[in-house]
Amino acid sequence: xxxxxEIESIAAQWLARREGGWSEAERxxxxxxxxxxxxxxxxxxxxxxxxxxxxxxxxxxVGLPLGQIPAPGVWPEIRPESEAALTSQIIRxxxxxEVVVQRGVRSRRKRSMLLWSASAAMLVVMSSVGWWRFSExxxxxxxxxxxxxxxVALADGSVVQLSSNTQIDVIYSRRQRHLRLARGEAFFEVxxxxxxxxxxxxxxxxxxxxxxxxxxxxxxxxLRVAVTEGRVRLxxxxxxxxxxxxxxxxxMIAIADQEGVRVRPTSSKExxxxxxxxxxxxxxxxxxxxxxxxxxxxxxxxxxIVDDPAIASIxxxxxxxxxxxxxxVRVLEQGFGLHAERGRTETRLRxxxxxxxxVREGM
Amino acid sequence: MPSKKKTxxxxxxxxxxxxxxxSMENALDEWFAREILVHEAALTSYLLRxxxxxxxxxxMRQEIYIRVYEAAARxxxxxxxxxxxxxxxxxIADRWRRSRVVSLExxxxxxxxxxxxxxxxxxxxxxxxxxxxxxxxxxxxxxxRRREVLWLRRVEELPLKEIxxxxxxxxxxxxxxxxxxxxxxxxxxxxxxxxxxxSIMHVKDDIHVDQLGD
Numbered sequence: 322x323x324x325x326x327e328i329e330s331i332a333a334q335w336l337a338r339r340e341g342g343w344s345e346a347e348r349x350x351x352x353x354x355x356x357x358x359x360x361x362x363x364x365x366x367x368x369x370x371x372x373x374x375x376x377x378x379x380x381x382x383v384g385l386p387l388g389q390i391p392a393p394g395v396w397p398e399i400r401p402e403s404e405a406a407l408t409s410q411i412i413r414x415x416x417x418x419e420v421v422v423q424r425g426v427r428s429r430r431k432r433s434m435l436l437w438s439a440s441a442a443m444l445v446v447m448s449s450v451g452w453w454r455f456s457e458x459x460x461x462x463x464x465x466x467x468x469x470x471x472x473v474a475l476a477d478g479s480v481v482q483l484s485s486n487t488q489i490d491v492i493y494s495r496r497q498r499h500l501r502l503a504r505g506e507a508f509f510e511v512x513x514x515x516x517x518x519x520x521x522x523x524x525x526x527x528x529x530x531x532x533x534x535x536x537x538x539x540x541x542x543x544l545r546v547a548v549t550e551g552r553v554r555l556x557x558x559x560x561x562x563x564x565x566x567x568x569x570x571x572x573m574i575a576i577a578d579q580e581g582v583r584v585r586p587t588s589s590k591e592x593x594x595x596x597x598x599x600x601x602x603x604x605x606x607x608x609x610x611x612x613x614x615x616x617x618x619x620x621x622x623x624x625x626i627v628d629d630p631a632i633a634s635i636x637x638x639x640x641x642x643x644x645x646x647x648x649x650v651r652v653l654e655q656g657f658g659l660h661a662e663r664g665r666t667e668t669r670l671r672x673x674x675x676x677x678x679x680v681r682e683g684m
Numbered sequence: 685m686p687s688k689k690k691t692x693x694x695x696x697x698x699x700x701x702x703x704x705x706x707s708m709e710n711a712l713d714e715w716f717a718r719e720i721l722v723h724e725a726a727l728t729s730y731l732l733r734x735x736x737x738x739x740x741x742x743x744m745r746q747e748i749y750i751r752v753y754e755a756a757a758r759x760x761x762x763x764x765x766x767x768x769x770x771x772x773x774x775x776i777a778d779r780w781r782r783s784r785v786v787s788l789e790x791x792x793x794x795x796x797x798x799x800x801x802x803x804x805x806x807x808x809x810x811x812x813x814x815x816x817x818x819x820x821x822x823x824x825x826x827x828x829r830r831r832e833v834l835w836l837r838r839v840e841e842l843p844l845k846e847i848x849x850x851x852x853x854x855x856x857x858x859x860x861x862x863x864x865x866x867x868x869x870x871x872x873x874x875x876x877x878x879x880x881x882x883s884i885m886h887v888k889d890d891i892h893v894d895q896l897g898d
Contacts, residue, residue: 325746333863340837341844341859359757362713363749370717371870372838377816378823379839388850390835393824566816 506538725876822872
């Protein structure tokens, strides 16, 4: 019988083998091993948990040149004492703000602070050349109105698709690609450029990406990030640096609001549904009516209102063109027997016809 | 919002990480990683304080995990941490009995550890940022080659073949470094120690996956 230490060793070898790309036979062999004893399974789960957690190291790789393993200890972002090193490593919006707005002051102050720091020699050089790195080379703003959708090609080859009622501000510099989602939702296809981080700021958070595709959406004070390809890092509040970062891989959705960040994996089908607006469609599968209505309202000046709590949570399904909420209303009338009261600027939805209400009141 | 299927609410950091275990098909595995492994540092220090032989601690910890997993497979406990430490207490008691050096003093102390369970509250609410810092600390303590391999695989996601070419070593060697790196990180990150427990460091890895199926 193997000792626990040997078992762990074997589990680790299986993990490494998997990473090396194992054959179906090897995989089956592994599963057989894993299921043979609780001791095996436990050792495996433990290492797999750590392996998954180690993925968080990627958060530190964002923006670093590929193929260079950072030396031990050079982690500016998590070592407060070397905060100044951020200009040379990972850029934080708080720094950017200061550098852009008070460039001269910042550089001078930084220099005097750094002179007595042992590791400062290189950083002084960095900060003195820092200003041009951050100098803005391209700045633009793009917006859509209700019911409008727009695709924008950016200078670096990245493409942004703006959903209805959306605004983004683009601030490109030599050193980084900074975008701000002011409202609405946008889908980003990021051109791969490892030396120039691409990040989207929204609702006091930022989403950093390298060569990837993802959508960012702002609604009711919450930020939703859906990653379809590659990986992105969702950083916490810009104001409090203590808020944690979250790493998102393809197929994951994060919803960030004042409470915190919720992350969950999603099926590719659900992901397609979430992003179907890019094809002019809204797709619902058992979605509560009130949410479906909120979704339509993002795309139209003519608002739908659920005027009856009894119907708010009925599940609705189907694909609809977001430009035509009237079609959706008709389906609700015909398929669900709901009553729609059409006004000039809004349509109210109720469970029963007013006549039925009257009858009920009369009873 | 399509988040109705999983009514998750706000998740603490540990749970959030747990949701990323998409490769763990088994819900019990996921539960185990989420509810039990987070206490490993507390459990390890508990064992180190309760048991005089440091070299046994790694083995004892795995024994405890096995017992907890078996118990949870029968019925998920309402209080995982309590179950874990009860298992730890029982195992220590078993070992004392087996060692035949019946120390009433030690057993008495064991009974009193009900109180201590709370004292060793694990740092569950370890912030995500602290968790990352801890991970990086462990990463930085890895021997150079293991560190390099782990970075190239986990961060840059290079195929092992390519890593082997870059480093001028065999792919088998890369696998070995990767396996060792994972074990080291596990010991340091989960176990909360600055270096692995003795039994890990001294193990001779002479069992290989290749020989397993035979």
